[in-house]
Amino acid sequence: MKTLVTILIVLALTCTGARGVTIAFWSFNSATPMSPDEGAGTLVDATGAGLSTFVAGVSYGAYTAGSAISRATPNWASGSQSTRFYEIRVNASSLVALSLRYDGNRSGTGPTRVDLYYSTDGGSSYAFHSSVTQPSSWTAFSFPGLSSISGLNNNSDVRFRLCPMSASGTAGTIRFDNILVEGLPEPAVLGLVAAGLLLLAPRAR
Numbered sequence: 001m002k003t004l005v006t007i008l009i010v011l012a013l014t015c016t017g018a019r020g021v022t023i024a025f026w027s028f029n030s031a032t033p034m035s036p037d038e039g040a041g042t043l044v045d046a047t048g049a050g051l052s053t054f055v056a057g058v059s060y061g062a063y064t065a066g067s068a069i070s071r072a073t074p075n076w077a078s079g080s081q082s083t084r085f086y087e088i089r090v091n092a093s094s095l096v097a098l099s100l101r102y103d104g105n106r107s108g109t110g111p112t113r114v115d116l117y118y119s120t121d122g123g124s125s126y127a128f129h130s131s132v133t134q135p136s137s138w139t140a141f142s143f144p145g146l147s148s149i150s151g152l153n154n155n156s157d158v159r160f161r162l163c164p165m166s167a168s169g170t171a172g173t174i175r176f177d178n179i180l181v182e183g184l185p186e187p188a189v190l191g192l193v194a195a196g197l198l199l200l201a202p203r204a205r
């Protein structure tokens, strides 16, 4: 039944073209760049001593390019999800079908790969989701399949961990801009799922 409900949620979103609501968005353009421009959430910089700087970013929607978060480390090549990362923490209460997107690039010797992990238990444990290859020009990334992870739904402490990996030089730099987490209001989706279940239910007579 759980699988059926997940399928129905995906079908409902596909058929209705439902638009997400912003849970948190960071443009890094403001005077307090680590605070979200829209919504609410926390972006934890756990990249190690020295932490991040800000460089020229890329535009997104109504947001000008402004700044992007940038990090050169002594050695991204040895980075791992447990020691060097950016972590996005949001409250997804009453929201389902979460999505995450960002714009990213790197320097020539920077990390070529970003691994995405997520936690549904407030950071007690993390599960690997997928990897993306991050080129040296600004590129938009999203993570298909995230919306069907039921443990993220209606969860007040969702965490996404972006873990840069595989730098070829010790001064390699990774950059992120326009980090957006979205979800869909639970009642609307559940109403569509309920309608789907009624359609699929065996006839009473």
Ligand SMILES: [Ca+2]
Pocket (backbone or CB within 6 Å): 027, 028, 029, 057, 058, 064, 065, 066, 067, 068, 177, 178
């Ligand atoms: Ca920006």
